Amino acid sequence: MIGEGEPRSWRESELWAKALPSVALQSLFFLAPLVMTVLLTFQETRSFMLQWAWSLKIWTDIFSKPHYWTVLWHTLWMSALCVALCILISLPVAYALATRLQSLSGHVKVLITFAFLTDVTLKTFGWVLFLDQKGAANFLLERIGFPPAMIGFLYTDWATLLGMVYNLLAFTIFTIYLSVASIDRSLILAAYDAGASKWRAFWEVTLPLCRPGIWTGAVLVFLLSVGVFLEPKVLGGGKSPMSAELIRQTFETRVNWPLGAALTIVLMVVAVFVILLFSRVYSLRRYGAAV
Amino acid sequence: MGQDAILDIVDVEKQYGAAQALKGVSLRVERGEFVALVGPSGCGKTTLLKQIAGFENPDSGRIAIEGQDMAGVPASERPTSMVFQKLALFPHMTVAQNIGFPLKLRARAAEEIARKVREMADLMHLKPEYLGRFPRQLSGGEQQRVALARSMISAPKLLLLDEPLSALDVKLKKILQAELKRLHRSLGVTFVHVTHDLEEAMMLADRICVMRGGEALQIGKPNDIYYRPADEFVAGFIGETNLLEVEVTEVRADSIRYRGPDIADVDGTLPRALAAEAVTPGPAKLMVRPELLALAKDGERYPSAIAAEITETFGKGGAIQFRAVTPGGQPLVVEVPGTSHWPAKLGDKVRLGWMKRDIYLLQARA
Amino acid sequence: MRRVGQERLINTILYGSVAAVLIFFYIPIFTLIAFSFQEGRYLILPFQGLSLQWYGELFRNSNAATALWNSTLIAFVAMIFSTILGTAAAIVAVRYRFRGKLAFLGLSGAPLAFPQLLMGIVLLLWFSVLGRWLDFHTGLVTAIIGHVVYITPFAMIIVAVQVFNFDASLEDAARDCGAKPWEVYRYVTIPLLWPGIFSAAIFSFLLSWGNFYLTYSLAGSARTLPTFVFSGIATGSSPLYPAMATVVFIPGIVLVMVADALRRRAARRLV
DSSP states (O other), X not given: OTTSXXXXXXXXXXXXXXXXXHHHHHIIIIIXXXXXXXXXXXXXXXXXXXXXXXXXXXXXXXXXXXXXXXXXXXXXHHHHHHHHHHHHHHHHHHHHHHHSOTTTHHHHHXXXXXXXXXXXXXXXXXXXXXXXXXSHHHHHHHHHTOOXXXXXXXXXXXXXXXXXXXXXXXXXXXXXXHHHHTSOHHHHHHHHHTTOOHHHHIIIIIHXXXXXXXXXXXXXXXXXXXXXXXXXXXXXXXXXXXXXXXXXXHHHTSOOHXXXXXXXXXXXHHHHHHXXXXXXXXXXXXXXHHO | OGGGEEEEEEEEEEEETTEEEEEEEEXXXXXXXXXXXXXXXXXXXXXXXXXXXXXXXXXXXXXXXXXXXXXXXXXXXXXXXXXXXXXXXXXXXXXHHHHHHHHHHTTOOHHHHHHHHHHHHHHTTOOGGGGGSOGXXXXXXXXXXXXXXXXXXXXXSEEEEESTTXXXXXXXXXXXXXXXXXXXXXXXXXXXXXXXXXXXXXXXXXXXXXXXTTEEEEXXXXXXXXXXXXXXXXXXXHSOOEEEEEEEEEEOSSEEEEEOTTEEESSXXXXXGGBOTTXXXXXXXXXXXXXXXXXXXXXXXXXXXXXXXXXXXXXXXXXXXXEEEOTTXXXXXXXXXXXXXXXXXXXXXXXXXXXXXXXXXXXXXX | OHHHHHHHHHHHHHHHHHHHHHHHHHHHHHHXXXXXXXXXXXXXXXXXXXXXXXXHHHHHOHHHHHHHHHHHHHHXXXXXXXXXXXXXXXXXXXXXXXXXXXXXXXXXXXXXXXXXXXXXXXXXXXXXXXXXXXXXXXXXXXXXXHHHHHHHHHHHHHHHHHHHTSOTHHHHHHHHTXXXXXXXXXXXXXXXXXXXXXXXXXXXXXXXXXXOHHHHHHSTTSOOHHHHHHHHHHSOOOTHHHHHHHHHHXXXXXXXXXXXXXXXXXXXXXX
């Protein structure tokens, strides 16, 4: 039928006029810099100045120093934990937003959106004030009569993890919410009609249908979390640096561009590799289950 | 004939990727005609409408309106108006603003627009208090009228309708079908109406174009198509029908000799005019409409008759439909006017007769 | 009876988790607001007193003022570009079908998933190399560019949702009525897409305002809000920064509420 929301067929000028600006933007200021970064990994530095000499020195450096890899491993591990926690916490919240809370859901969304959009440095600062030995948490605990449990929480990996989850939770809430909200209610009713209990229906119908949302959220959070440095530095006290901090140092203090570039590329490649690995396992399992 | 043709479609072809939606369709529409495009889904009727409206351009062929070639002319400049299937009423404009939109685009004065909007609303039997409301506040039937009003306010030469009534319930549909007929008669605008409802097409159209697979199979008056379809597909598509296997033994200039299993014919001949041109000696199909078969009572004689056993009965209120099967296994459908005392029941063995003038002989499908 | 108990338990878990998460989200925010009223110089509890003196201090602090101004400027310009580019990209993404569409979507959306610090660094490298060639330095402009690259995918997604719910036949109908392309935009497309565009604009503005990583790398020597606060965390903190935070929160929450109210009103008009 005419114009029934069907994608229209390709028409030259109209399409190009609209598509070109963002293609140009992203090519010029996203793709091209990425390509250049890759190129940089094949250069060298001498006494803090970049030399355009094509060599593999940086790569041999990287693969020979275990320090970079331990930090990378630590980063991947933290990111994985962050993803797991985000999903776990988001599931009930997204489900509640989508299926209960009809009138309140709009207000809850506004609150979450606002919290998400506020400055990450401010929020991290707020956490420091809360978690500090002489901070708000201990103060409130003492007031209620509990001992100050927040000693030694700040400036540990746990605090870093807390900060990471805090900053990225909104993403998984959003993606899972979209998945749950788009589930056709009649599918669940059909399950009840066929004799399934509420729990069974959830397990067999709702949860599998959320998978796209869970997966998208997981990928997004994972990719974003491998690049954080504010949380480990501020909340973690800089004691257990993650890859991004390392990269920042290479640029700022050591001014070794090729090294920094290489570390960046390695980080991204490994992250994408991990994701592909999991998606392989995930789809294998799906086919296995179908067979 | 050609002088007063308002729409001339010549050999239009349209391809979407690998699929050919229109394979050389030609159609000529006279001024003031009501033409219906019918066919199964995917036959290309909506695609053809899009080409006429100007939303797309054909890959080859010619479309001319009032003699003017429309190649390269965008939809906004063609003298056509379209009523969309989902009505496409602008939700953010009032009814009055919707109706007056075409005139606003032509930069007419506000008073003129207001006057014409009121005229249109009257014509479409829309209450004046609706003018200030929004489309979502009106019922389905009322929204239809708004859509019609909007499409006619600019006095288009051609009104194109894309299955506008298909989403309505039966009662409303009947009312609006009558409205369309009335409008067509009073305004004298040429209508091209796409529908999948055959009854609607038969009732409203001056001529019907049956399409399938991107081709126009038959174009003609409803009765012509109904009683003399071009082939088996059209015969079955345009209404319920019986197609009996027969064998043509001889074709002469003014008569045809034939015979068919189970058919008792008084002399085994038919006038040549009752057979399609393409019929040659060999297998053929004898077409007779269910309402033209009669349940022969004992002693009644018919020029042609066939024996059958009733397998199913359907009471349709104003008519009764029987399904039967011949001894040879051929299915038959008979329809008789409704009575309180049914002439047959399930399992009865009956004799069905018909008049020779009520049949049509078709070329058997290859 | 067991069924009802089970139901209640589930509901408690669900509602409870929402409440817990909301509290979780607002802990640092409320902490900051609370601390902004500290009278003493140090950010420790218990308070020495309650006062608004640090707000006053804030207004006198020229660095804070410059930082606020710069960030607002960047956010405003970034908002304009991101919204326009994002809207165009959204229309393309939803309405058109063409070869290479997948590549287009990937390219347009990728910056969203790219870790921000790394994107900042990659862009910094790019600008530095270009800068040597073309002789310019990092500063407000480069920060704006970086923000636009990062934020456009967000704007695109927000507008795309609106475009998706928009019946394409409405534009066809407008053209059928005789509207030229720009008239179609003026009378049909923009009025109907407007809530999505406005939401995208507000979202873009706030995303830019609150962005740390990109600004950190790309703003060069220009003072911006996030870097100002970051430097404040590093050196001995005073309640100046919580005061700054509270000042920053207010327009944020107002804007979000305005956007939501508008969205609701527009949705009602279109049902």
